[in-house]
Amino acid sequence: MRHDPGKLPEILDECEQALVEINCNLFVQSGRLVRIYPAKEGLIFGVSRPRGAITLHPVDGAHLVELLTKAAIHQRFDARAEEYKPCDCPRRVADAFLARGNWPHLNQLAGFIEAPTITPDGRVIEQPGHDEDTELFAAFEHNVRSTSPKPMPSRTDAEKAKLVLMELVDDFPVVGEEDTSAMLAGIITSLVRRILPAAPMMAITAPTPGTGKTLVAETFAIIATGRRASVLSLGHDESEAEKRMGGVLMAGDSCILLDNVERPLKGDLLCQVCTQQFVRLRPLGASGMVSIPTHALLVATGNNLSIVGDLKRRVVLIRMDAKTERPEQRTFPRDHLKTVFERRGELIRAALEIPLAYIAAGSPAIAGLHPLGGFELWDKMVRRPLVWLGMADPLKAAEALRQQDPDLETMRMLFESWRAVFPSGQATAAEVVAASLDGMMNGTVKTNPDLYDALQMVCAEKINSRRLAGWLRTHRDRIIDGMKLEQCGMDGHAKIARWKIVKCG
Known part of the structure; x- marks a missing residue:
């Protein structure tokens, strides 16, 4: 490859072809060049990775000089000797190659x-290397490849497979049958998450430390990667947490464990990672945004784990309860993680x-099982097969977690008390506030105590029509227990919104 003046476009084309020919573990993701290789072990920027953890690393100009120098013989004309002599790939060529943004x-x-x-x-991806259809790179060892599933298993095969997985669940004090099913859902999700555009987070909770919550999360990670999470x-x-989450997404980690969460779990980015196929993030040191895949399995653990807001409908809850004061003192007939490693x-x-x-059975419909909105493919590949x-x-x-949502309880209280006070269902925010305070001005007992209590929850610090109006706008068209909040026009010359609670469904 001769680096002559005026030949830069041709040289860049030759560079790309040379990189393809040497199969240098170089890929394109979201308009950036990346390589796959092990990350450093230990705690870095709030993320702790085990030895051998594979991650994505962006390629910079200095590293690309090395790769291009390996990929081809580079020459530069020596005017004094009047001949071409070997050289390293010039840094300006590497920088220009990176700046292309399209390879x-x-x-x-x-x-x-x-x-x-x-x-x-139903296609099984089992060959190492790059899979063109899915754009996934299979980086697993031969001993894992040899355990690929049957391409067309029967229901009997699936029943036997279920029993194999349920042996793992026997090591944990799950609360009910739904928690057993949720644990199996976590195992399956860990293996198919890269295929899914969206998947709920696995949330593992118990009332007491030492119950085995982290052990469950590690089980998911070991099966999917051969290592701990x-x-x-x-x-x-919250801001620092989102930066760290953005970092692990750009690094491409397969399984991300939020361990021993002590505060209420919430956040826009967590919701987006569960429900959106890509999120827009700014790489460290860059000015522009890139679109990064979100297909990592999210697992959170905590004692009486608190999940609030929109994240509640984006989780699969696994409950455990050892029903003992010191669950960490229990004894077991086997080493659980050793078993998972050996039987991976x-x-x-x-x-x-x-x-x-x-899938082989035709993905039969299941009566009474409604799909989880936003997670249709996860529903088909994980939830429905188990049911x-x-x-x-x-x-x-x-679902029980959702019913305990304080926001839903507030909404339920307001809707019910509203309909009791306003039989027609219609009122302005000011009229609702006035009705809640009726009887208080002259020192008598509150006329509508339930409405007053509901507005205290809605308005927090002080009941007033401005706070209530803002809450109503935010919750417009919400439905709970067959009651729907609707705006029904404006009130007279004051142009104040009127609202009503209507029965629906």
């Missing part, structure tokens, strides 16, 4: 997998044969 001959990378996985049509420390600052291949095969059997095998709905425990 059509390099493989696009959606992410990497460290165990076989399956596509929605990358642990993300949220800390107490068998567990991978069992976990994948369950959705494969469901098809006679297991409880893995979302059942999370």
Whole structure:
């Protein structure tokens, strides 16, 4: 490759072809060049990764000089000797190559997998290297490949696979059948998460430390990657937590563990990671934003884990209770994690044969099971196969979590007391406030105590029409227990919104 003046476009084309020919583990993701190789062990920027953890690393100009120098013989004309002489790839060439932002001959990378996985049509991805259809890079070892599932398993095969996975659950004091199903859902999700555009977070809770919450999360990670999970420390600052989360997403970690969460779990980025296929993030030191895949399995653990806001409908809840004061003092007949490591291949095969059997059976409809909005493919590949095998709905425990949502309880109280005070259902915010305070001005007992209590929860510090009006606008068209909040025009010359609670459904 001769670096002559005026030949830069041709040189850049030759550079790309040279990189393709040497198969240099270089990929394109979201308009940036990345490589796959092990991350440093230990705690870095609030993230602790185990030895050998594979991550994505962006390629900079200095590193690209090295790669291009390996990929081709570079020459520069020596005017004094009047001949071409060998040289390293010039840094300006590497920088120009990076600045292109488009490398059509390099493989696009959606992410990497460290165990076989399956596509929605039932194809098993089991060969190492880059899979063109899914743009996934399979980075697993031969002993894992040899445990690939049957391509068309029967229902009987799936029943046997279910029993294999349930042996793991026997090591944990789960509360109910739905929690057993939720744990199996976590195992399957860990293997198919890279295929799914969206998937709920696994939330593991128990009333007492030492129950085994982290052990469950590590089980998911070991099956999916062959290692323990990358642990993300949220800390107490929401902004810092989102920066750390953005960092692990750009690094491409397969399983992200939020361990021993002590504060209420919430946040826009957590919600986006669960429900959106990509999020817009700014790489460290860069001025522009890039679109990063979100296909990492999120797992959170905590004692009486508190999940608030919109995140409640984005979780699969796994409840455990050892029913003892010191659960960490229990004894077990085997080392759970050692068992998972030793039987990893068998567990991978069992976990994948369950959705494969469901797909092979034609993905039959299940009466009374409504899809989880925003998670349709997860519903098809994880939740429905388990229910098809006679297991409880893995979302059942999370539904109880939703019913305990204080926001929903506030809404329910206001809607019910509103309809009791205003039979027509219609009122302005000011009229509702006045009705709640009726009887207080002259020192008598409150006429509408339930409405007053509801408005105290809505308005927090002080009941007034401005706060209530803002709350009503935020919750317009919300439905709970068959009651819907609607705006029904404006009130006279004052142009004040009128609201009503109507029965629906």
